[in-house]
Amino acid sequence: MDWLGIGVTVIGVAFLILVIVLIKPLNKLANVLGGLQKTTDNLPAQVDDMMSQTKNALQSGNDTLAQINSQIKELSPIFHTIGDAGRATNHLSTSIADKVMKVKTETAEGSSFITKHDLEGLYGLGTLIYYVVQQQKNGKSHPNV
Incomplete structure (x- = not known):
């Protein structure tokens, strides 16, 4: 039983050292994931804004084409x-x-x-x-x- 206790203690100390070594990289990874969350939280609003601007540009293009078509119809007899x-x-x-x-x-x-x-x-x-x-x-x- 003594050997079993010593083995469990060695494994526990190894895990403790592993955790201490990995604390800094895991914190950095948590910060990166937090920044990614902030970026993706704004993404739907940005996509909606971009889609509304695209819709306005297409509507303006359609209006311009309709105006050109009416002017061409007026010039056709000439x-x-x-x-x-x-x-x-x-x-x-x-x-x-x-x-x-x-x-x-x-x-x-x-x-x-x-x-x-x-x-x-x-x-x-x-x-x-x-x-x-x-x-x-x-x-x-x-x-x-």
């Missing part, structure tokens, strides 16, 4: 008018180019002189001016303009 004017101008320039080419091909005997002296551009300009003046004299304008 874009259609510009497109119609572009198509009419394209048709007019095509018909003028056709007239210039027709006059150019009808004057085949003078074409060697024109190409020899590089007068194609000047000749085309003169034809264009002649066509416009004739249209103004006749009081006609292009039907699609």
Whole structure:
């Protein structure tokens, strides 16, 4: 029985030394866990605040997009008018180019002189001016303009 008592006493002293050695690290661990608890206690309020700010930002973005959509709807007829004017101008320039080419091909005997002296551009300009003046004299304008 003496040996049993001595063994229990040695084990008890060993545990006492172990506890004394581990007191400081365990206190530090308790402080870290306490700080972590303080941080996580504030987390739900911070997440709620962040979510409300995100909701406000998204709502503001949706309002801005709705305003832009309404402004685009107001400008849509202007874009259609510009497109119609572009198509009419394209048709007019095509018909003028056709007239210039027709006059150019009808004057085949003078074409060697024109190409020899590089007068194609000047000749085309003169034809264009002649066509416009004739249209103004006749009081006609292009039907699609």
